[in-house]
Amino acid sequence: MDTIEKSPKKLVLRMPANESLANAIRRSVAEVPVLAIDEVEIFKNDSALYDEILAHRLGLVPLKTEKGMSSKTKIELKISKVGPCTIYSGDLQGSTDVVYDKIPLTILGDGHKLELVATAVLGRGVEHAKYNPCLCYYRHLLEVTSSSEIDNVIKNAKSFIKSEKKGSKWICDLKDADIDKINSIDKDAIKDSDEMLFVIESYGQMDAKDIFTKAVEELEENLDKFEKSIK
Numbered sequence: 001m002d003t004i005e006k007s008p009k010k011l012v013l014r015m016p017a018n019e020s021l022a023n024a025i026r027r028s029v030a031e032v033p034v035l036a037i038d039e040v041e042i043f044k045n046d047s048a049l050y051d052e053i054l055a056h057r058l059g060l061v062p063l064k065t066e067k068g069m070s071s072k073t074k075i076e077l078k079i080s081k082v083g084p085c086t087i088y089s090g091d092l093q094g095s096t097d098v099v100y101d102k103i104p105l106t107i108l109g110d111g112h113k114l115e116l117v118a119t120a121v122l123g124r125g126v127e128h129a130k131y132n133p134c135l136c137y138y139r140h141l142l143e144v145t146s147s148s149e150i151d152n153v154i155k156n157a158k159s160f161i162k163s164e165k166k167g168s169k170w171i172c173d174l175k176d177a178d179i180d181k182i183n184s185i186d187k188d189a190i191k192d193s194d195e196m197l198f199v200i201e202s203y204g205q206m207d208a209k210d211i212f213t214k215a216v217e218e219l220e221e222n223l224d225k226f227e228k229s230i231k
Contacts, residue, residue: 004160004197011208012160013198014141022138022198024219029136030125031218034205035065035096037077037130039119046112047087054106058118059130061089062099065122065205075120083108096120099204133211135201140192144170144182150189153181160197173197 005012015022040055047054063075077094081087085108090101108114125132141161144150146168154163154170163172171193174182182189202208 006209008207009202009204011200011202011212013212014161015196015198017140017192017194017196019138019196022196025198025212025215026136026138028215028219028222029134029200029211030132031222032133032206032211032214033065033069033071033122033124034131034133035063035069035073035075035120035122036128037061037063037118038121038123040116041118042116044113044115046083047106047108047114049106054116057105058092058116059128061092061103061105062204063120064097064099065133066096067210069122071122073122077118077120078116079118080115081108081113083112084110087114092118094120132203133205134203134208136199136211136215138196138198139173141171141173141195141197142179143191143193144172144174145186145189146170147186147189149185150182153178153185160199171195 002014003012004014037058040058042051042054045051045054049057075094075096077092077096079087079091079093081091087105087108088101089098089103089105091105092098106114123131144154146165150170154172154174157163157172157174157178159173159175161173163170179190200208200212202211206214
């Protein structure tokens with residue numbers, strides 16, 4: 001397994017093709033505990049949005065999730081604003097950080113008020129989508145038969161990895177538009193290789209590498225539980 005790209009927001013791995021393992025890790029991402037707003041107590045809401053809609057929007061605001069947090073973690077975040085103004089996610093005040101502080105929540109007119117207290121707890125994506133920490137996907141690298149026309153397409157293509165020539169074949173990662181161009185030249189030129197790319201794009205609550213590591217740990221724990229249950 002090779003690391004193609006690693007940053008707090010994105011992790012790209014090149015690995016031997018194993019769809020079962022890749023899909024198991026992808027699904028285990030939904031088992032990673034993430035902080036999100038779960039309850040909202042609204043004292044005053046003069047905005048155009050119903051309380052339920054506002055609470056739903058608050059639940060989808062990504063919050064920074066620290067390693068020391070546990071199932072007992074409860075963090076209160078408050079908003080107290082008077083219009084005219086736009087209420088943004090950054091107006092949430094409390095002991096944790098909002099990942100993106102310019103997410104618009106609602107608008108207050110002249111003299112209108114919004115007062116609320118939101119409680120954030122750890123949860124998992126299998127319980128609710130607001131607890132999903134990332135976009136996670138995988139795809140095969142492609143094996144493409146070389147020719148003068150195809151070579152020109154591949155050399156001008158932009159992708160996660162630099163295309164590699166192996167004998168009469170290219171190993172590459174192509175966008176759909178480039179694949180269509182090659183198919184128009186030779187519809188039998190492309191097939192899946194025995195390698196794939198595994199990608200995690202974090203929403204910001206946790207670093208992409210930490211999400212991957214935690215997902216693997218959750219998968220191992222679930223496998224252990226399954227093994228014990230059938231003994």
